[in-house]
Amino acid sequence: MEKYKVLLVDDEAEVIEVIEQRIQWDDLGFTVVGNATNGVKALELVEKLQPDVVITDIKMPYMDGLELSRRLNRDYQNIHIIIFTGFDEFEYAKEAVHLEVEEYMLKPINATELSDCLKRLKDTLDREREEKLNVTRLENYFNAALPVLQNNFFVSLIEGRVTEENCGKFFAAYQIDMKGPYYGCAIFHTSEHHVPDGMNPLLLAMSVEHEIKERLATEWKSRVFSYLGNTLMLIELSSEDAIVQFTDSCDRFCKWAYRVMGAVVTAGIGRVCDNMANIKTSYDGAREAVSYRVLYGTKRAINIAELAPKEQETTLQPEDTRMHDLFKAIHLGLKEEIEKVVVNEIEKLHSNAQTVSQYNLAIMEMVGAFYRFCANNFLDFNDYLHGIQNPYETIPQMDESTLTAWMQGVSVELGEQLKNARNSTSRRLVTDAQNLVRERYMEPDLSLDTICSVLGVSNSYFSSVFKKETGKAFITYLTDYRMDHAATLILETNEKSYQIAERVGYLDANYFSYVFKKRFGVSPSKYRAQHTNQ
Known part of the structure; x- marks a missing residue:
């Protein structure tokens, strides 16, 4: 010694x-x-x-x-x-x-x-x-176990098992430096059904998680860990608006993962919260966002806050948790899925009720849950009762087949209404963007980033909505609008090409001529000559 x-x-x-x-x-x-x-x-x-x-x-x-x-x-x-x-x-x-x-x-x-x-x-x-040796051994053991302890703590956070009072204490004990002031949660879901030939799905998911740590976690202050087969990312944000840039970063990663790795990854982004003890709400939103991939597609990031106004964020009442699957299906708006979930709900209703009183009470709780769901989504449930004057008395008297048909009809109708509301929101977003193009097309720096910044949405969400509504990408729309206006100026004025180029947002006259010819098949001067001689 x-x-x-x-x-x-x-x-x-x-x-x-x-x-x-x-x-x-x-x-x-x-x-x-x-x-x-x-x-x-x-x-x-x-x-x-x-x-x-x-x-x-x-x-x-x-x-x-x-x-x-x-x-x-x-x-x-x-x-x-x-x-x-x-x-x-x-x-x-x-x-x-x-x-x-x-x-x-x-x-x-x-x-x-x-x-x-x-x-x-x-x-x-x-x-x-x-x-000292004993203390060193304990410290070495603690440091070796620290990543596992941190992951277990993060799981407890997203499951809502950590109180605000204890959150700071665990942060200090587990050496977690996340001071906020804002936080968010992202879920990365790697499809098991779209895997490159010869690749093990589990190995692919692990590779995706590794790349998330290498690419996204170095760009954003965050913690990355696995949970229920997905990769989760808890991020620290300097402002609420930063979630838009984070969504775009996730969207770029999903596209990169498919292009380079052949992995079909969907990122669900939850709402921003101002306390890590409330991160469960962001996690729940991220889960819901991932489920919207059936509507908005995979290989992209989906921000739940961009799918519905912030004021529509709701927390299920304890008595509504039993109907969570049905309300989720209504939000997605898929008729077959809604009808299937209704059948399951009715079966559970009958199997769990031991007496008539229990059955009637469960039916009234279900009606109350529908009222709350509609109120949270700015709908009036009375508009969907189709003549039923007192649902709390009438609906418990329905037999099983009548109740099933009624619930399916109401749920499908609610799903269609929410889908129309989303489409209306999307159309308003596109209209606002088109108005911005009409007002600012002459600005050389007008771009997709500019429009999204003004509208307060991520590039990924805006691009998908714009293309869905107009049939073309935003940049294509902007370019076509500028070229159409340039063509009008060519025919209605005697201005030179470089002057017209500047008036429609192009500082480089040669590039303007290139884009114009690509659009109309001829140069600006030939276009003027052809139409002047007619």
Whole structure:
């Protein structure tokens, strides 16, 4: 075992020499690493040699032994100190008990007495070393287990099992540095049904997670972990609006993953929250966003906040959780799925009710859940009752087939209404973009990024909505609009091509001519000549 290091300090070189010669240092488990003739020199050697023990005289020039002890206690609390001194200073030295000196010894030094002192000191040092080793082992074990502990904590967060009161405590304990002020959750779903030939689906998902850590996690301050077969990303945001840029980053990643890896990845982005203890709401929104891939397609990012106004965000009441699958199907608006889920709900209703009273109560709770669902989506459930005056009395009297048909009809109708509302929102978004093009087409820097920034939506969502509504990409629409206006100016004015180019947002006349010819098949000058001669 490594021997403990000793530094000898005395202004008399003969005393140091005698101590070194008379003590069997190796047998006692020590080695002398240096000596000094005053306290100042001793401090220099302490910093350089890092001894375990300092044996020092009191009376020395420049800095005496007591001052040296004070400095050692302040700056090197792990060093043990033995003081030896003359008879006339002994009582004075003993009074300095606050220095926590290991032992005071009287000159001249007795080798046996000093050896006994060193034996006791070695026992103390051995115990301290063992304690340090135990602490080190615990720290190493904790650090090795820390990633697992952090992941378990994040799972507890998204499952809503961590209170706001305890959240900060766990952040500190698990060394998580996420100060916000805003947070969000993204879910990356890798399809198991679209896998490159010869590739294991699990291996593909692991590869996707690795790339998320390498590409997205380095761009955004975040934590990435696996949960229920998906890769989750908890992000820290400087502002609520930053979620738009994050959505675009996720969208670019999904497209890259398909192009390079052949992985069909859909990213669901939840709503922004201002407290990590509430991240479950963002996680629930991300899950819902991923489910919308059946409507909006895969290989892209879907931000739940862009699919419906923020005020439509709702939290299910405890009594509504049983109907979560039905309300989710209504949101998606798929008729066959809605009808299938209704059948399942009715079957559960009949199997769980043991008495007529229980059945009637369950039906009334179901009606109440429909009322709340409609209110949360700015609909009036009474508009969908089709003549039923008092649903709380009438619906419990329906037989199973009538109840099933009624619920299917109402649910499908609600799904269609929500789909129309989404389409109406999409059309308004496209109309706003077209109006912006008409107002600002002459600005050279007008682009997809500019439009999305003004409208407050991600590029991915806007691009998909715009193409769905107009049949063409936004850049194509903008270019066509500029070229059509340029063609009108060519025929109605005598301006030169470079002047017209500037009026429709092109600073480079040559590039303008190239784009114009691509659109109309001829250069601007030929276009003017052809139509002027007609």
